[in-house]
Amino acid sequence: MDILEAMTQRRSVRTYTDRPIEGEVLLSLTAEIDACNAEGGLHIQLVLNEPEAFGTGIFKYGQFKGVRNYLCFVGPDDASLDDKVGYYGERIILRAQQLGLSSCWVALTFNKRRTRYELAPGEKLALVASIGYGEAPSKPRRSKSIADVSDAPADAPGWFAQGVAAALLAPTAINQQKFWFEYVASEGDGKPHVRATTKRGTQTHVDLGIAKYHFEIAAGRENFDWAE
Ligand SMILES: Cc1cc2nc3c(=O)[nH]c(=O)nc-3n(C[C@H](O)[C@H](O)[C@H](O)COP(=O)(O)O)c2cc1C
Numbered sequence: 001m002d003i004l005e006a007m008t009q010r011r012s013v014r015t016y017t018d019r020p021i022e023g024e025v026l027l028s029l030t031a032e033i034d035a036c037n038a039e040g041g042l043h044i045q046l047v048l049n050e051p052e053a054f055g056t057g058i059f060k061y062g063q064f065k066g067v068r069n070y071l072c073f074v075g076p077d078d079a080s081l082d083d084k085v086g087y088y089g090e091r092i093i094l095r096a097q098q099l100g101l102s103s104c105w106v107a108l109t110f111n112k113r114r115t116r117y118e119l120a121p122g123e124k125l126a127l128v129a130s131i132g133y134g135e136a137p138s139k140p141r142r143s144k145s146i147a148d149v150s151d152a153p154a155d156a157p158g159w160f161a162q163g164v165a166a167a168l169l170a171p172t173a174i175n176q177q178k179f180w181f182e183y184v185a186s187e188g189d190g191k192p193h194v195r196a197t198t199k200r201g202t203q204t205h206v207d208l209g210i211a212k213y214h215f216e217i218a219a220g221r222e223n224f225d226w227a228e
Pocket of ligand 1: 010011012013062063104105106108138141170171172173174175203206207210
């Protein structure tokens with residue numbers, strides 16, 4: 001499955017089977033985590049066979065069932081952490097989707113006290129994501145339109161709209177889709193710029209990082225530079 005297909009097929013999954021993540025799938029997943037940590041200066045951790053973070057027995061969190069594996073998005077506690085974990089985390093989540101694994105980003109509905117992760121000095125846990133072989137088929141959701149979340153002149157190249165369409169496939173907290181993409185034509189011979197912004201709100205910078213990863217994949221990173 002190519003990565004654009006993975007984006008189209010991905011839906012949050014909150015119910016998992018007991019099937020462990022192992023063998024080639026585990027190797028590929030950990031290789032992607034290691035690459036993201038090296039590139040992004042992050043400390044993302046995969047926790048396997050640990051059911052307590054999502055509650056057991058009657059102490060369940062949200063709609064989650066059977067969560068035994070999760071990703072802990074840890075990194076330096078600075079202003080860019082949320083954007084970065086969104087961007088690199090989605091890269092891991094789409095790789096997982098290609099490997100046949102389902103997932104769900106989780107900012108609120110988990111037990112932070114029982115979650116197992118390591119923190120080096122100056123680091124923080126931003127949020128987690130459940131991961132594993134999914135049981136329940138996920139339902140389609142409502143989405144904003146390209147015009148709702150972007151601005152571009154009529155003669156903007158086609159890759160811009162393709163990027164925005166891919167950003168609209170990205171998961172966002174409470175499906176809020178608060179990101180905004182703007183096409184900025186180049187003044188000289190340089191590449192055009194794309195400005196991606198968001199509003200204040202819960203998890204909006206994690207959402208923005210996720211949406212930017214989707215945009216880059218579909219628009220082609222070679223076609224533009226990000227505007228400050
Ligand atoms: C940053 C972030 C935080 C999220 N936190 C939670 C959460 O705490 N609990 C939960 O059940 N879902 C959570 N979600 C999942 C969203 O509700 C879900 O992605 C959104 O409704 C869109 O649905 P989809 O992922 O199936 O496309 C979160 C998603 C993101 C991106």
